[in-house]
Amino acid sequence: MTHDVITFGCRLNTYESEVIRGHLAASGQGDVAVFNTCAVTKEAERQARQAIRKYRREHPDAKIIVTGCAAQVAPERYAALPEVDQVIGNAEKLKGESYIALTPTPSRTRERGYETERVKVNDVFSVEETAAHLITGIEGRARAFMQVQNGCNHRCTFCIIPYGRGNSRSVPVGEVVQQAEALVASGYREIVLTGVDITSYGEDLPGKPTLGNMMQRLLKLVPGLERLRLSSIDVAEIDPALMELIAYEPRLMPHLHISVQAGDDMILKRMKRRHTRQQVIDFCERVRALRPDMVFGADIIAGFPTESEAMFGNTLALVEAAGLTWLHVFPYSEREGTPAANIPADRQVPVAVRKARAKLLREAGERQLASLLVSRVGKIERVVVEKPRVGRTEQFALVELARDYTVGEVAEVKVAEAAEGRLLEAPFSCAAV
Numbered sequence: 001m002t003h004d005v006i007t008f009g010c011r012l013n014t015y016e017s018e019v020i021r022g023h024l025a026a027s028g029q030g031d032v033a034v035f036n037t038c039a040v041t042k043e044a045e046r047q048a049r050q051a052i053r054k055y056r057r058e059h060p061d062a063k064i065i066v067t068g069c070a071a072q073v074a075p076e077r078y079a080a081l082p083e084v085d086q087v088i089g090n091a092e093k094l095k096g097e098s099y100i101a102l103t104p105t106p107s108r109t110r111e112r113g114y115e116t117e118r119v120k121v122n123d124v125f126s127v128e129e130t131a132a133h134l135i136t137g138i139e140g141r142a143r144a145f146m147q148v149q150n151g152c153n154h155r156c157t158f159c160i161i162p163y164g165r166g167n168s169r170s171v172p173v174g175e176v177v178q179q180a181e182a183l184v185a186s187g188y189r190e191i192v193l194t195g196v197d198i199t200s201y202g203e204d205l206p207g208k209p210t211l212g213n214m215m216q217r218l219l220k221l222v223p224g225l226e227r228l229r230l231s232s233i234d235v236a237e238i239d240p241a242l243m244e245l246i247a248y249e250p251r252l253m254p255h256l257h258i259s260v261q262a263g264d265d266m267i268l269k270r271m272k273r274r275h276t277r278q279q280v281i282d283f284c285e286r287v288r289a290l291r292p293d294m295v296f297g298a299d300i301i302a303g304f305p306t307e308s309e310a311m312f313g314n315t316l317a318l319v320e321a322a323g324l325t326w327l328h329v330f331p332y333s334e335r336e337g338t339p340a341a342n343i344p345a346d347r348q349v350p351v352a353v354r355k356a357r358a359k360l361l362r363e364a365g366e367r368q369l370a371s372l373l374v375s376r377v378g379k380i381e382r383v384v385v386e387k388p389r390v391g392r393t394e395q396f397a398l399v400e401l402a403r404d405y406t407v408g409e410v411a412e413v414k415v416a417e418a419a420e421g422r423l424l425e426a427p428f429s430c431a432a433v
């Protein structure tokens with residue numbers, strides 16, 4: 001019996017794949033593979049289809065289930081693949097019964113007509129609550145991702161995510177605390193709060209607790225939680241309690257990833273984003289004034305339709321102006337069903353230009369990263385050990401460790417050098433903490 005869960009895309013998918021793993025283990029099923037897909041770019045979908053074909057060649061009799069945002073948005077596209085047995089939606093993938101129904105047959109022969117509903121994908125906008133799940137760990141990871149929110153009420157013109165995940169809904173504070181307690185009890189020293197639009201946390205909950213309120217309660221009620229990290233935030237939605245934590249809470253890691261997307265106000269307007277270029281700069285400056293060791297990451301799209309050289313220049317200049325270090329750069333990818341994909345072809349930026357702009361952005365990010373890393377030489381870093389010889393600092397830098405450590409432990413190491421995008425530990429510098 002083999003149960004494989006193959007995950008694409010974001011941290012939320014990684015968390016959900018753990019829930020799927022638990023359901024599969026309890027299902028009593030034979031050989032099953034679940035592909036938890038991503039729909040953010042065409043490339044993500046191409047990779048999933050390629051992986052499905054390869055898996056079928058290597059496992060001719062296994063059951064193949066496809067789920068995740070790509071399956072939610074276009075179930076027929078995956079149901080049409082001869083390699084696929086079933087397509088289930090993003091809500092269905094988190095229900096144990098979705099895996100019970102798969103009554104095994106001796107061997108899978110399509111001609112014999114496998115007796116189950118091939119496509120089970122409900123209207124994701126009808127989902128109003130986040131189903132409670134309690135995982136005790138994330139397979140193969142030393143830092144735990146924890147879902148606190150799902151879906152999104154915004155409709156940025158390039159984004160397919162709301163059509164895959166539905167409207168925003170939050171995990172109640174009590175369940176967040178329970179989940180964190182379970183992860184800390186399993187030995188996790190760092191938890192990453194994840195969702196789709198986490199800064200809209202609580203809008204749907206009684207009393208409307210904000211993200212900052214929830215985190216204050218979490219840190220108070222789970223004293224064993226040493227390191228808390230946030231996934232992507234929206235600078236237009238920072239609440240006062242969150243700002244307070246950002247400024248003064250040592251257990252909140254000094255690393256914020258901002259959903260920036262562009263650095264030109266006209267492009268931001270056409271993307272239907274809720275912030276301006278200056279607001280990103282002001283936010284970073286304000287946070288640095290309160291917490292000088294804070295570093296920023298950012299999601300940026302290169303080559304959004306109608307983006308001129310001058311507009312792109314504004315985005316490129318923002319990397320330095322705001323001091324953005326950890327860049328996730330995406331060449332714009334048309335997503336069927338989004339408004340931006342309907343912008344006429346003559347106003348779309350040629351694919352080669354998108355890629356060239358993405359390259360320039362990545363290079364700008366690498367320059368920022370290089371200067372951050374150089375500034376850490378000689379310093380003592382507290383790292384979570386992700387692999388025996390690899391640690392992750394509070395500012396999210398990777399450290400090549402000078403000897404084997406225990407995965408999951410937190411160690412204090414002295415930095416001897418910065419090279420090729422990472423730090424190197426000085427030999428004989430360590431102390432486990």
Ligand code: SF4
Pocket residue numbers: 152153154155156159160161162196197259
């Ligand atoms: S905020 Fe915008 S980019 Fe982010 S998930 Fe929602 S629609 Fe997509």
